[in-house]
Amino acid sequence: MASLEKVKAGVDEFLKKYPFMDDALTPISQKTNVSKVNLVVGVGIFTAVWLAIGYGSPFLCDFIGFVFPAYLSFKAVETPDTRDDTQWLTYWIVYSYFGILEFFSDYLLFWIPFYSLIKCCFLVWLVHYQGASLIYSSFIRTHLNELNKLDGYDVVELRVLPSC
Numbered sequence: 001m002a003s004l005e006k007v008k009a010g011v012d013e014f015l016k017k018y019p020f021m022d023d024a025l026t027p028i029s030q031k032t033n034v035s036k037v038n039l040v041v042g043v044g045i046f047t048a049v050w051l052a053i054g055y056g057s058p059f060l061c062d063f064i065g066f067v068f069p070a071y072l073s074f075k076a077v078e079t080p081d082t083r084d085d086t087q088w089l090t091y092w093i094v095y096s097y098f099g100i101l102e103f104f105s106d107y108l109l110f111w112i113p114f115y116s117l118i119k120c121c122f123l124v125w126l127v128h129y130q131g132a133s134l135i136y137s138s139f140i141r142t143h144l145n146e147l148n149k150l151d152g153y154d155v156v157e158l159r160v161l162p163s164c
Contacts, residue, residue, distance in 0.1 A: 011036075011041060025040070061120040065119075066095075069088065087130075087133070090133055093140060094126060094136055095126070095132075098122075
């Protein structure tokens with residue numbers, strides 16, 4: 001029972017962090033007489049089962065890994081704070097690398113059971129648990145810095161050009 005309460009507390013925290021989700025769930029919760037937490041948990045369980053065994057699960061996983069982060073990236077660009085911009089740029093860099101790796105290893109990944117579910121969990125980890133920052137700083141940044149040094153550029157030297 002304690003773990004169930006932790007899940008409910010986590011869902012409450014998620015809804016407070018993203019008020020647009022809370023606003024979208026309020027009318028559904030009122031019409032169905034089901035709490036918002038139970039709606040989120042139910043949709044989460046349905047999505048996990050669909051990703052594990054359902055038809056079209058690769059599309060659903062790509063949708064989850066693209067649409068929600070794209071919306072949050074849009075919101076980050078519209079705020080004056082640049083820390084969230086850096087977070088989402090980092091996510092998109094890692095997402096791009098992952099997409100390229102996945103493209104070239106698709107024939108092998110096809111044989112992994114529940115691959116869409118594993119991929120979706122990985123993408124959620126990238127977004128919500130600063131996984132993109134960890135992967136970027138541990139692997140991608142060092143690789144890109146080495147490539148920049150080969151080109152004769154240092155990352156510190158690169159500046160954004162003013163827009164026209």
